[in-house]
Ligand SMILES: Nc1ncnc2c1ncn2[C@@H]1O[C@H](COP(=O)(O)OP(=O)(O)OP(=O)(O)O)[C@@H](O)[C@H]1O
């Protein structure tokens with residue numbers, strides 16, 4: 186077996202929480218806790234979870250927009266965390282990011298052409314003329330007309346701005362792209378356009394994606410495998426059809442159940458789970474999901490469940506009861522909510 | 525007689541950049557105890573329609589140009605100003621997407637709730653506090669006693685939305701308008717809040733007008749649905765017909781552009797070309813025409829009227845689809 190393109194091991198990212206008169210450290214936000222996973226070349230890994238669970242932090246740590254607290258990130262055989270900054274700069278062109286908000290992520294004072302060309306200038310890639318030709322080719326690739334090159338971001342709709350963001354991300358011919366909620370801010374009627382574009386670009390350019398989203402429907406469509414995060418940890422990771430058809434972590438099941446139905450005849454089957462996500466500053470002991478989990482037993486508050494292979498499906502799950510409850514999790518859960 | 529009937533509502537905003545034709549000829553009805561969903565993309569006029577019903581459209585720049593809003597047959601637009609507070613609390617209550625903007629940040633939860641209670645019912649302090657506690661329990665706030673002393677910013681988004689629901693229901697309104705009540709929330713919390721609203725609706729026999737951009741939320745909760753596009757209602761029918769026998773090309777395209785369960789990226793998604801038009805200069809004729817897969821010459825010239833295509837089913841299209849989904 187060849188080595189995966191990206192291999193993340195035991196990644197931890199904590200933020201200090203300061204307060205009081207002397208701005209003393211009062212605790213830590215456990216934004217990413219002991220996360221390990223890999224992504225194969227050409228694959229799309231979907232990363233789902235609710236607000237604040239650490240998806241964006243994980244993405245930013247991988248491309249070193251942010252320094253990890255500990256752990257290792259191996260990209261194409263090289264440990265990114267150990268690279269000196271000069272070489273990191275050089276490596277970084279292979280890893281790019283697309284952001285959620287196409288409004289704030291584009292500089293309003295630059296033309297479309299300048300925005301897409303900027304990475305080429307920073308990395309001194311090609312002559313002036315080659316850069317211009319490249320920019321036109323990139324815009325065409327994302328479905329924008331060449332005459333739009335001298336216009337400014339505010340003249341475009343959300344969907345078009347996201348296309349510009351994608352063109353910019355592709356400028357340095359990266360092999361790996363982290364897309365952080367790339368369609369969440371778009372009108373529903375243009376989301377499919379951008380999804381289709383991302384899929385066809387992946388095919389054409391053999392791209393590898395880490396696709397971050399809180400929308401399971403979208404993640405199911407685009408992902409080969411899915412990782413589910415809760416309070417900084419990956420609680421389940423496996424092939425898309427396994428995650429949807431035989432989830433083995435109760436949190437995964439409750440996420441699937443919580444997604445609104447697509448047909449009114451299916452309404453009212455699943456009931457909401459109780460409670461809210463606890464604070465990442467003082468996460469509950471043991472399995473951090475135990476206060477909300479309908480399957481919790483006393484031992485769940487004592488041990489942090491490791492991410493281990495499931496005995497039947499082989500995908501990895503962090504739940505001490507994973508092997509006994511998988512049957513029950515095949516159906517929507519009907520448990521009583523807090524109200 | 526319907527509880528609420530909106531007829532031919534037209535609202536414009538006069539701004540520096542021109543006239544925004546936010547709502548154009550919107551008609552709808554809400555029956556007692558039923559749930560009407562209004563679904564549409566951002567900027568299509570959902571909130572302005574709701575604000576018009578509450579007589580809360582900011583004027584200027586907003587202006588109701590035409591139309592009628594009938595509450596139990598009475599014209600809301602002719603209500604004297606001093607009757608409005610009563611109309612807004614006891615008859616119709618409204619909750620918004622961002623709970624923070626509608627909860628006064630300098631008051632405790634106890635004070636927020638007690639003020640509503642004491643305005644509505646002539647009760648003493650102790651009784652008001654007791655009812656406030658009951659209200660918190662009804663909306664599923666754990667540890668209600670200790671929550672009374674909290675300020676809004678000390679609560680999560682889901683908790684704040686629960687408090688707003690509690691406040692809205694204290695006056696026992698006959699209609700609750702919920703404008704994107706769960707858009708800012710996580711899915712598991714969204715599910716809890718929708719569940720809670722439906723339960724309380726049944727308990728109080730209250731009508732609900734639920735505004736959302738998420739067609740899934742409609743499928744979960746509504747009896748009737750109005751689909752809005754660029755300031756107009758393009759289709760209106762019961763929720764089952766909307767999903768199985770929709771007739772308007774926009775409704776159809778919207779539903780097919782969302783990935784289906786079990787479908788992978790090998791199959792490209794059907795898309796709607798182009799983007800949502802500006803309401804400062806909306807397209808002539810059918811506002812969906814520039815993006816429509818069924819468009820003909822006539823669509824670019826003539827406004828399609830909202831006409832019946834079946835019993836309890838109207839659509840605004842010159843060439844409504846014939847086949848089932
Ligand atoms: N710079 C920072 N300083 C302190 N805490 C931070 C910082 N960035 C993120 N956090 C915290 O880390 C946790 C994870 O945040 P993150 O933005 O990664 O979540 P997310 O899963 O991307 O959420 P969303 O779905 O809302 O985008 C949160 O509790 C957040 O408040």
Ligand SMILES: Nc1ncnc2c1ncn2[C@@H]1O[C@H](COP(=O)(O)OP(=O)(O)O)[C@@H](O)[C@H]1O
Pocket residue numbers: 537539544546547564565566567568569570571572573582585586803
């Ligand atoms: N106070 C206002 N001033 C100017 N324009 C407004 C105002 N409120 C709403 N609009 C415009 O009216 C249109 C419909 O808005 P709205 O009803 O809020 O849409 P939504 O369907 O997203 O709720 C939009 O074009 C919006 O920009």
Ligand code: SF4
Pocket residue numbers: 772773774810811812813814816817818819820823828840841842843844
């Ligand atoms: S009226 Fe014409 S353009 Fe409008 S929706 Fe119908 S077919 Fe399409």
Ligand SMILES: [Mg+2]
Pocket residue numbers: 240241242365
């Ligand atoms: Mg994020």
Ligand SMILES: [Mg+2]
Pocket residue numbers: 570571572703704
């Ligand atoms: Mg709105």
